[in-house]
Amino acid sequence: MKRLAITTGGTGGHIFPALAVAQALRVMHPGLEVAFVGGHGPEAVLARKAGLRFVSLPAKGVFGRGLRGFAEGVLSTRAIIMAMGFYRTFRPDLVAGFGGYASFFPVVAARLLGIPTALHEQNSVPGVTNKLLGKIVSRVFVTYPDEAGVFPAGKTVHTGNPVRHDIAAMWQAPAKDDAGSRNVLVLGGSQGAQAINTAVLAALPRLLDSGIKVTIQTGRADFERVAEAAGETSEARRAAGRAEPGELAIENFIEDMAAAYAWADLIIARSGASTLAEITSAKKPAILIPFPFATHDHQTVNASFMAKAGAAVVIDQKRLDPASLADLVLNLFDHPERLSAMALAAGKLAAPRAAETIAHELSALAASRTCTGGRS
Structure with missing residues (x-):
């Protein structure tokens, strides 16, 4: 793996697991370029503090907000176009979403370009965004066992929730x-x-x-x-x-x-x-x-x-x-x-090795793309 895009935003609860996985992957793949694609929350500061390139996209909550959410969703679809433009120049081997509405359009953009995609669901009850993304991504990682069968069993892996290395x-x-x-x-x-x-x-x-x-x-x-x-x-x-x-x-x-x-x-x-x-x-x-x-x-x-x-x-x-x-x-x-x-x-x-487990899974997913000539 040479280049990775991770996407999420909003709160530390979404951001820190993404950063933990990015850190684990950089240990596994020295020289790995990581771009953090996010919205206008605290993710920009935290990503840059971790030494990651940050790319800001317009993102607002769409689901469950009635007409206002629909209107903002229509406007935010330009985030798909912006994300696709960035991916064409950055050329990530994989795009991984870590929940929150900020990850929706970047993951969709990657799927449209045929880039392998993965998703991590932190909570015991998945939100609408992740339920939708779970249908199109290549792999789904879950913190809690998916007893309700929300995600397709064949591509779902129970990993736990990644935490920062020192913790x-x-x-x-x-x-x-x-x-x-x-x-x-x-x-x-x-x-x-x-x-x-x-x-x-x-x-x-x-x-x-x-x-x-x-x-x-x-x-x-x-x-x-x-x-x-x-x-x-x-x-x-x-x-x-x-x-x-x-x-x-x-x-x-x-x-x-x-x-x-x-x-x-x-x-x-x-x-x-x-x-x-x-x-x-x-x-x-x-x-x-x-x-x-x-x-x-x-x-x-x-x-x-x-x-x-x-x-x-x-x-x-x-x-x-x-x-x-x-x-x-x-x-x-x-x-x-x-x-x-x-x-x-x-x-x-505890699942103290969740970050490493997800990193290994993502590495295998990126390698499969190389073996199949770039198809997801």
């Missing part, structure tokens, strides 16, 4: 030896989660009074609100002479997630597929609060896999309140044997 490496790392630490890492995904942030803020006094250290990744949009409220909490504690023993850190975005996972003893998070893949690779117990407005409520389904395995406790956002959240956190830390069992269960759900 995947945590699966083989020895267990944390800081006995007695009580560190809670709060994550809402790359975009943050206001409902979780609000509940944790209200629970902070009890958590900090119990000696628990808390780090909250707020998401950039909610950072100022959370930082201000946390500052007021800290000031009130100092005024009351209760600044210790707990500690609090507020971050809008955590760059070194591997270090954050290594520090944590318990995760409070949404249940996007990439978040769960990272939690299981890091072998961490979790309290999961699924985003209730996710398409097809897929986050609840995702979380149920963790809960059934004993790796997580799931809280419906409608039932999320600070008192019960604090009770649960404190109860878990009061029963370290339960946290250890949850961590062990999380590790059993």
